[in-house]
Amino acid sequence: MPEEFEVHGPHDHELEHAAHGGDDFSSKIAVMTAIMATTGAIFGFQAGSTQNDAAMFKNKAAIVKTEASDQWNFYQAKSNKQNFAELAVTMPGVDVAKYQSDIARYKVEKEGIKKHAEELDKSSLEWEDKSTEILHQHHRWAQAMTALQIAISLAAITLLTRKKWLQIGSYGVAGIGIILAGCAWFQI
Template sequence: MSGHGFHVHGPHDHELEHAAHGNDDFASRIAVMTAIMATVGALFGYAGGATQNDAGMFKNDAAIKKTEASNQWNFYQSKSNKQNLAELAMVLPGVDVEKYRAEVNRYKSEKEEIKKKADELEKEAQDYEHKSEESLHQHHRWAQAMTALQIAISLAAITLLTKKKWMQYASYGVAGIGVAVAGLAWFHF
């Protein structure tokens, strides 16, 4: 603590200063590796967030296309109802049968176009659903890679405290696994 020009070091303060100003190659290597892992982890986190956003946008686009397709199917049903009414009108006595026959044919033709449009919209919705699933899978890969790097950083901190060489290799190994999983995310596996 310092106050009025008087400063007292605790035992841990002395060790921290010694580590910071000493020539401990082991600690320096771990510190540099930790900084590299943190930087790479930040990139993985960014990529994971971007793919999660893409998945959400594709899901939203799918919902919009499904709504548009539903509207087309409702329109199709409306034309079917009008066609049915025209077919019923044809059998009533004293009506112009040719007029209603023309309407029935017109409704049939219009329904074909509406059905074609609705089918196209449904296919687009399915395509967006598929893209959303792919992006979400990729997001999970990025998240797994980021988790592995966070574990590696934690192991590096334990390595600094224990000065165990095998912990250093464990940290590097887990970081390597994280990079391998990131490779899977990058190549969409």
């Protein structure tokens, strides 16, 4: 059986030394990149969560708006019946008392329907406002996540170029991401 052996190229020793050596610069960048990636994942989760909430609130607003529309249609139907009853009162040979009773009943019924429809309209607007507010928060989380992704990219370039100014830039962009996350958290 032939013996197996491995031949190393001239650069293999340098790569192994860099991977296991005491390169403080690379170690710091690697740790910060891992922290930024973890933080970015949290921000991404928050962005997705707030986006879902905004969609649910928007959906609730549409459902309530449809209910309000149904009530307004019901109100209109009662108004039409009241108008026919008012017209019937003017016709000869009809039971005027019955139609006046109907007119009075339709007026009372319409008021209740109108009040309910107005409440539903108001509720729909409140759900719309909640959706808009949470969507703004979603945008802040998404901006924070994007800033951290840019910071991670800058960190990768920093490792390749070993430029201190890129390291500072990466940390600065990560700081902007943290500030944006704070704005999202406090709904600013």
